[in-house]
Amino acid sequence: xxxxxxxxxxxxxxxxxxxxxxxxxxxxxxxxxxxxxxxxxxxxxxxxxxxxxxxxxxxxxxxxxxxxxxxxxxxxxxxxxxxxxxxxxxxxxxxxxxxxxxxxxxxxxxxxxxxxxxxxxxxxxxxxxxxxxxxxxxxxxxxxxxxxxxxxxxxxxxxxxxxxxxxxxxxxxxxxxxxxxxxxxxxxxxxxxxxxxxxxxxxxxxxxxxxxxxxxxxxxxxxxxxxxxxxxxxxxxxxxxxxxxxxxxxxxxxxxxxxxxxxxxxxxxxxxxxxxxxxxxxxxxxxxxxxxxxxxxxxxxx
Amino acid sequence: xxxxxxxxxxxxxxxxxxxxxxxxxxxxxxxxxxxxxxxxxxxxxxxxxxxxxxxxxxxxxxxxxxxxxxxxxxxxxxxxxxxxxxxxxxxxxxxxxxxxxxxxxxxxxxxxxxxxxxxxxxxxxxxxxxxxxxxxxxxxxxxxxxxxxxxxxxxxxxxxxxxxxxxxxxxxxxxxxxxxxxxxxxxxxxxxxxxxxxxxxxxxxxxxxxxxxxxxxxxxxxxxxxxxxxxxxxxxxxxxxxxxxxxxxxxxxxxxxxxxxxxxxxxxxxxxxxxxxxxxxxxxxxxxxxxxxxxxxxxxxxxxxxxxxxxxxxxxxxxxxxxxxxxxxxxxxxxxxxxxxxxxxxxxxxxxxxxxxxxxxxxxxxxxxxxxxxxxxxxxxxxxxxxxxxxxxxxxxxxxxxxxxxxxxxxxxxxxxxxxxxxxxxxxxxxxxxxxxxxxxxxxxxxxxxxxxxxxxxxxxxxxxxxxxxxxxxxxxxxxxxxxxxxxxxxxxxxxxxxxxxxxxxxxxxxxxxxxxxxxxxxxxxxxxxxxxxxxxxxx
Numbered sequence: 001x002x003x004x005x006x007x008x009x010x011x012x013x014x015x016x017x018x019x020x021x022x023x024x025x026x027x028x029x030x031x032x033x034x035x036x037x038x039x040x041x042x043x044x045x046x047x048x049x050x051x052x053x054x055x056x057x058x059x060x061x062x063x064x065x066x067x068x069x070x071x072x073x074x075x076x077x078x079x080x081x082x083x084x085x086x087x088x089x090x091x092x093x094x095x096x097x098x099x100x101x102x103x104x105x106x107x108x109x110x111x112x113x114x115x116x117x118x119x120x121x122x123x124x125x126x127x128x129x130x131x132x133x134x135x136x137x138x139x140x141x142x143x144x145x146x147x148x149x150x151x152x153x154x155x156x157x158x159x160x161x162x163x164x165x166x167x168x169x170x171x172x173x174x175x176x177x178x179x180x181x182x183x184x185x186x187x188x189x190x191x192x193x194x195x196x197x198x199x200x201x202x203x204x205x206x207x208x209x210x211x212x213x214x215x216x217x218x219x220x221x222x223x224x225x226x227x228x229x230x231x232x233x234x235x236x237x238x239x240x241x242x243x244x245x246x247x248x249x250x251x252x253x254x255x256x257x258x259x260x261x262x263x264x265x266x267x268x269x270x271x272x273x274x275x276x277x278x279x280x281x282x283x284x285x286x287x288x289x290x291x292x293x294x295x296x297x298x299x300x301x302x
Numbered sequence: 303x304x305x306x307x308x309x310x311x312x313x314x315x316x317x318x319x320x321x322x323x324x325x326x327x328x329x330x331x332x333x334x335x336x337x338x339x340x341x342x343x344x345x346x347x348x349x350x351x352x353x354x355x356x357x358x359x360x361x362x363x364x365x366x367x368x369x370x371x372x373x374x375x376x377x378x379x380x381x382x383x384x385x386x387x388x389x390x391x392x393x394x395x396x397x398x399x400x401x402x403x404x405x406x407x408x409x410x411x412x413x414x415x416x417x418x419x420x421x422x423x424x425x426x427x428x429x430x431x432x433x434x435x436x437x438x439x440x441x442x443x444x445x446x447x448x449x450x451x452x453x454x455x456x457x458x459x460x461x462x463x464x465x466x467x468x469x470x471x472x473x474x475x476x477x478x479x480x481x482x483x484x485x486x487x488x489x490x491x492x493x494x495x496x497x498x499x500x501x502x503x504x505x506x507x508x509x510x511x512x513x514x515x516x517x518x519x520x521x522x523x524x525x526x527x528x529x530x531x532x533x534x535x536x537x538x539x540x541x542x543x544x545x546x547x548x549x550x551x552x553x554x555x556x557x558x559x560x561x562x563x564x565x566x567x568x569x570x571x572x573x574x575x576x577x578x579x580x581x582x583x584x585x586x587x588x589x590x591x592x593x594x595x596x597x598x599x600x601x602x603x604x605x606x607x608x609x610x611x612x613x614x615x616x617x618x619x620x621x622x623x624x625x626x627x628x629x630x631x632x633x634x635x636x637x638x639x640x641x642x643x644x645x646x647x648x649x650x651x652x653x654x655x656x657x658x659x660x661x662x663x664x665x666x667x668x669x670x671x672x673x674x675x676x677x678x679x680x681x682x683x684x685x686x687x688x689x690x691x692x693x694x695x696x697x698x699x700x701x702x703x704x705x706x707x708x709x710x711x712x713x714x715x716x717x718x719x720x721x722x723x724x725x726x727x728x729x730x731x732x733x734x735x736x737x738x739x740x741x742x743x744x745x746x747x748x749x750x751x752x753x754x755x756x757x758x759x760x761x762x763x764x765x766x767x768x769x770x771x772x773x774x775x776x777x778x779x780x781x782x783x784x785x786x787x788x789x790x791x792x793x794x795x796x797x798x799x800x801x802x803x804x805x806x807x808x809x810x811x812x813x814x815x816x817x818x819x820x821x822x823x824x825x826x827x828x829x830x831x832x833x834x835x836x837x838x839x840x841x842x
Contacts (some may be wrong), residue, residue, distance in 0.1 A: 262680025
């Protein structure tokens with residue numbers, strides 16, 4: 001029998017002070033990112049912000065600065081450039097909202113195919129989103145997050161006690177906020193793909209939490225005389241290896257996506273990697289302590 | 303062997319065979335199958351999304367307000383006809399969304415009320431002010447959207463696109479998906495053009511005609527119209543004719559004064575074809591009117607000999623030839639230095655008919671074919687490596703039991719692909735990510751069970767009891783953890799667009815199939831191993 005983790009007796013609940021500080025910081029970072037997104041200071045993708053994105057592939061290397069100069073000389077305004085140097089690709093985003101779609105992308109392809117004709121530019125993709133669609137996608141995103149949080153809370157509260165539901169929801173929200181916050185810090189684009197990654201992280205981080213809760217529930221019945229903190233400690237130690245191994249297998253497949261899955265899915269895979277890691281941490285250090293806190297609060301009220 | 307095991311083996315084998323049959327069209331093997339197979343067995347398989355095969359995803363918004371304008375216009379002019387017939391001294395005209403009828407009198411009001419029940423009276427001082435009722439407005443917009451959908455479908459058919467998807471979304475939006483299209487810009491133009499063809503008489507004698515400059519540059523049109531605003535007489539309008547200098551390529555716009563009245567419009571067309579002018583070898587579009595249109599055309603040309611007749615498409619003058627003589631037969635030509643493609647596209651839109659209301663592009667996503675190919679290659683690579691990593695890890699960590707888990711994993715992949723193929727689900731790039739994540743999650747259930755079994759063994763149980771106990775105790779954990787993933791997948795499916803829906807589909811199918819392979823698949827293998835003889839030690 002190969003065992004990564006054997007008969008541990010780590011005092012997880014004793015670490016909760018540090019865990020709350022770290023997790024508090026993560027959550028604040030995520031909340032800050034949400035505020036910045038709301039104020040329009042974040043790197044919002046064109047699907048949410050509206051505007052135009054054009055990705056162009058060249059046959060050889062191009063200098064980003066030259067592309068910028070060419071576009072500026074051609075009269076293009078308010079644009080961002082980003083390059084994928086390994087693939088000779090350049091992404092141009094114009095965040096100006098256009099009443100009539102199509103103007104910017106035509107201008108960009110026109111200018112670049114003229115100025116860089118020797119590099120044989122090919123349009124990989126163009127995305128043009130009108131203001132109305134952008135705001136609708138933002139709305140959909142909001143509802144998707146709200147409905148899934150309610151769904152998760154309801155299910156866990158139904159299967160477990162309410163305090164477990166609260167613990168699971170806080171842990172899940174923490175994971176989503178942390179990944180969002182890290183993406184914001186890294187200046188990554190906040191778009192629909194990231195949103196679906198975040199919801200997947202939410203669903204998956206819950207899997208971990210449920211595994212821990214399941215054992216706690218079982219042990220509460222078995223170890224009636226023990227205080228709740230030590231029941232939780234025992235439970236976490238018992239399921240530590242499976243918590244880590246289940247995360248590890250998903251981590252491995254997300255890693256393959258991150259390294260080999262190509263540019264389209266790169267950020268998605270990064271969000272999954274971060275999410276799985278943080279989700280494992282939070283199922284141990286956030287979800288269970290919250291259950292204890294809520295339990296104490298309930299007892300005090302009585 | 304226990305009877306139950308036998309049935310489960312059959313069940314697993316059957317599902318694998320069915321899955322393979324459904325997935326076959328996605329493999330090169332399908333081409334090699336005999337004819338009867340191709341005819342009678344599933345032939346579609348998994349469909350590639352636009353992001354993987356390249357193509358165009360468009361969303362148009364139908365500007366229904368314009369259809370209401372047109373309807374209001376029609377009501378005003380038909381009311382005037384009613385007044386004339388009934389010998390009532392009153393006139394109706396459209397102002398914005400209103401039909402204004404003057405003077406306000408009881409007999410006038412009765413005449414209007416008898417003719418139209420769909421009007422709402424807004425105010426009665428010295429004039430009757432009507433609008434189209436809200437319900438009727440809704441109906442007009444609705445009909446306009448339906449008609450636009452039909453006409454767009456017609457145009458796309460004539461344009462020649464394999465397997466287009468065209469459907470209505472919400473109240474006034476139309477979604478068009480054109481996979482594998484080569485010239486997206488041209489397609490957008492053909493689909494989105496209003497194509498309102500009108501014939502009007504050029505009014506060279508209008509006082510404002512003398513003040514018009516010969517040409518203006520593109521973009522200066524509104525400026526000119528603003529300048530002349532007060533001097534354009536009622537009944538005259540100024541439109542522009544675009545011309546390109548063949549040598550320099552400079553585009554200019556020539557202003558032309560026209561009589562406002564539309565004498566003939568494109569709805570009376572029966573045919574539009576591309577022809578080549580013999581002398582200049584330039585393409586032009588020849589149009590044929592139906593009998594009513596032909597009669598009107600004959601009258602117009604007869605009454606306006608020596609004057610110029612402007613042919614106008616969507617408010618732009620294409621040509622304005624002089625009428626030499628009365629033209630019978632209902633044939634006309636639209637010239638205007640077209641390229642062959644432009645002429646072809648114009649013929650398509652004229653044949654398919656004008657849109658009853660203009661459309662606005664509100665979303666346009668174009669993916670080139672090379673990006674899609676790269677994505678598929680990268681997805682395959684990541685899938686293979688991801689699977690290999692997980693398979694090796696399970697073998698290393700759980701030994702012989704790892705083989706069982708890996709068997710379940712492969713079963714999972716086969717069934718997932720088969721299920722997607724049977725639903726003709728659309729595979730998108732996020733969908734590929736969903737499959738790869740499902741591979742990672744597929745072994746989760748096994749890990750949960752194996753860890754439970756190890757605990758049972760440590761507690762001193764026999765291998766058989768350990769397997770039974772492991773399954774029984776892990777079941778609810780597995781169930782709970784899968785349901786939570788399904789909840790978020792369902793939400794994503796509900797709120798997601800194209801590519802993300804694809805992700806939700808693969809993820810939720812993956813999770814559901816995972817329950818089957820973990821609870822039936824691997825359990826059966828363990829049962830088979832233990833049915834022969836009492837296993838002394840479980841390799842786990």
